[in-house]
Amino acid sequence: MGISGLLPLLKSIQVSKHLSEFSGRTLAVDAYVWLHRGVYSCATELATGKRTHKYVDYAMHRVRLLRHHGIEPYIVFDGGPLPAKRGTESERKQRREENLARGHALAAQGKHSQARDYYVKCVDVTPQMAYQLIKALKAESVSYVVAPYEADAQLAYLERIGLVDGIITEDSDLLVFGCRNVLFKLDDVASVITSISRADFSSVSDPAGGVSFIGWSDAQFRSMAILSGCDYLPSIPGVGLKTAWSMLKKHKTAEKVVQVLRLEGKKTVPTGYMKRFRLAEKCFLHQRVYDPLQGKLVHLTDVGDDWDDEADEYVGECVIITVLVN
Structure with missing residues (x-):
């Protein structure tokens, strides 16, 4: 989940803050991050079909902690599957099924501690589990919204329109x-x-790798992340964050970087890579989200004249859905 290696790269601008420093503010929370953490405490029960609400207790404890420090939480849930992540989700589902089978096999042998390790890897957060948390949020009048597609884009939109002052997550995306x-x-x-402010990017200092974002645009940073590999597009083999940063610093655009890689012939660039790169970029820019102020679906940012049906389907079509919001 997220961009591999991005948070360590930004270590120099990470600041530890006490929650009391955010008193009086509204912070959006990626609900599935807390739910995934919560299932660790009851993975065996969930994997073996036993009833438990420990994952709800885990999330609500953190909701109450924020409120104790004067912070108003705004909880954001994932919605429907995003077309752009079909391959990623299919691979994750296969790994979960494999881990579940291994866990059951170990449990049958009486190796319950080892079995739990695999149960932790196989348990997924289901819509029913999310609904149990929503019921608890309603009972305590906590604001929430179920995104039409991914929570990431919805979280970004809430901050962009000023409904929240920051975002709690574990996803560097x-x-x-x-x-x-x-x-x-x-x-x-x-x-x-731990706080990371986008305004501090020009202060990033990585002595070992020499990485600096001074003078970098949002577009260049986004291109670096996509080139290094993201949920919407696997990386070009052998191209990680620092290689992507170095090549973008020299060649400025992703198109030029890919052209150079093909000419050098040292790394294999998949056929049709730039087309998929542009679609991945559209997911970061124009994914569909719910606007709670207008009560309708909108794009994260406005689309241009080059928008077409393929892009529309890739970032989530404008379907008629019921978006849960409170």
């Missing part, structure tokens, strides 16, 4: 979506969280 204030690694014991 939010930085690629252009979010300004992203919060990671909530420590509910010490009530501290």
Whole structure:
């Protein structure tokens, strides 16, 4: 989940803050991050079909923690499957099924500790589990919304229109979506969280790799992330973040980088790569989200004259759906 290696690359601008520093603000929360963390405590029960609500208790404990420090949470849930991630989701489903089978096999042998390790890997958050959390949120009058597609784009939109002041997640993709204030690694014991501000990108210092974002545009940062591999497009083999950064610094655009890679012949660029790159970029820019102020689906950012049916389907069509919001 997210861009591999991005958070370590931004270590120099990560700031530890106490939750009390956000008092009086509204923070959006990626619900599935908390739900996924919550299932760790009850993975065996879930994998073996036993009833449990420990994952709801986990999430609600953190909701109450935020409110204790004067923070109003705004919980955002994933919605329908995004067409752009069909391949990624299919691979994840296959791995979950394999891990479940291994867990059951180990449990049958009496190796319950080893079985739990595989159960943790196979358990997925289901819509029914999300609904159980929604019921708990309603009971305590906590704001929430179910996105039409991915929570990431919905979180970014809520910040963009000023409904929230920052985003709590564990997904570095939010930085690629252009979010300004992203919060990671909530420590509910010490009530501290790690903050990354988009405004500090020009201060990034990586002595080992020499990476600097001084003078870089959002488009270049987004291109670097996509070239290195993301949920919407696998990387070109052998191209990680630092290679993508170095080549973009020299050649400026993704098109030029790919052209150079093909001419050098040292790395294999998949056929049709740039077409898929542009579609991946559209997912970061124009994915469909729900606007709670207008009560309708909109694009994360406005589309241009080059918009076509293929792009429309890739980022999530404008279907008639019921978006749960409170």
